[in-house]
Amino acid sequence: MITKIIHKYLSNEASEQEVQTLFDWIDVSDENKKHFISLKKTWALTTLSEDILINSAPVISIQPKKKVYNFLKYAAVFLVLLGLGKLALNFNQKPKTASKEIVLEWSDGRSEMMSKTKKEILVLNQDRLLVAKKFPNQIIYFGKVQDEKVVYNTLKVPYGKRFKLTLSDGTVVNLNSGTTFRYPEQFGVNGKRNVYLIGEAFFEVAKDKEHPFIVNANQVDVEVLGTKFNISAYPENPSVNSTLVEGSIQMYEVANKQNLVLLQPNQMATWQKNSKKITTKEVDPSFYAAWTKGELAFKDTPFSTIAKIIQRTYDVEIINENSDLAKQNFTGTIKISDSSVENILELLKRDTPFNYAIKQNTITITNPSITK
């Protein structure tokens, strides 16, 4: 296959034999040559996008006018679809490996699935003192330890699940789907309160001026004194976003602490993984915290972003082959517990027609079939 050879050639993996084949093919016609040249040009020019922005506006906005669509208009439709409950997919039935459970890893290496917790369970330490209370969907930690005794636990929340925990200082952390969070079982009496985040979390940090609270997210840290804010640091996204609801936080790059911004309430800071720059803008923070209330909120959100959110929230995979849809932006709010993926797709379809097929947990979206 010539296409395959071209790709190998572009990534410098083609053998001399293959290059020979390719160049012979190029010589066959001007058409072929043009095809090759435009592919190589495309490839070389993609270097213009070392830092790809998804979550923030492009540097220069010359967007064509886009339709804005409001789900809320279709609230009634929603109910009807829900009435046809059979339509809703049961994604829980798919054959799956272990990682579909919320897993808590203790500092000693033991790990356990949180869903196995039936009701309230008390966790005591060697001195018979209370360390934590476990519930099926929540865990609350208590107490402080000497600094040298601080040990870390890790919570892993898979796609399709969310979890809430209260740290030993009283800080409440909501963890979104697809998130790994590492935190001290009990904070030390001195020093800073360090936690580590991959994914997305909403923090309500307990006030404690003596002990700054620091979220380490990718290569940036967010430092707080006592405040409410959201951080989104999914590894597949090229940026880390933090949105402040209340109080004040500062975000800085770990490697270069001069690269710092101080956020006011209602602002969002974005750090780009590639360019390493941090920018801020005014936002409505309730929008970014909607997921903690079990809602998905979109505002002029491109479908590509929506698809990612759906993938995490419902633990499905979406393959979009419809370029019109990819370009479309949507606005609206969805209650997660009331809607299946299918409900959401049906709603989106009313605005931008498309077909979709669901096979196990993979959804393939294609162009609409032509109707008379």
Place this chain on the structure above:
Amino acid sequence: MNNNNSFELNLFESFKEGDETAFTYFYDKYFRRITAFSFQFIYDHDEAENLAQEALLYLWQNRETIESINGVQSFLYTYAKSKCLNMIRHNKVKDKFKSELLNQKERELDIEILNSVQFDTLELTELERLIQESISDLPPKTREVFIKKRFENKKNAEIAEEMQVTLKAVEAHMTKALKILKTKLSDYLFLIFILICNN
């Protein structure tokens, strides 16, 4: 709204006044881009890095002549382009193949490609936007594969392992990505083609 812009604009002003910290910002931003671009034509990583370094040094020395923020990228790419062309023409690019015919052929093609791209300021900004948009619009998995391949320089096998998919799937995603990008960029590339033919 456009904080990115005002942020960079401030830096650009400081850069023009000779602020080295501001220069460092542009250096970090463009070093990898220019290296990756040049590598496509001179096929040697060290040489490509040297070239990028040179381009950035040249930018620093000529900072007073750069009129706008968009001129930075345009300046760097134009430099890289002409440097690559020079190296090819003066046989400074190492032979990649045993067959001299293949080496020759590749140089001809590369010269043709380089000559067909104009790094005019406005065009470049527009193209950057277009490419970013096109990449963001790729289906998620395809996009992931493309980024790993293109920007993280990973091998297909590595990508397959990281993403827990077959090699075939990685190849299929790459084919798809390039096809989509080519279609999206084709109008633009075609325009350049016409411009050159008319010159």
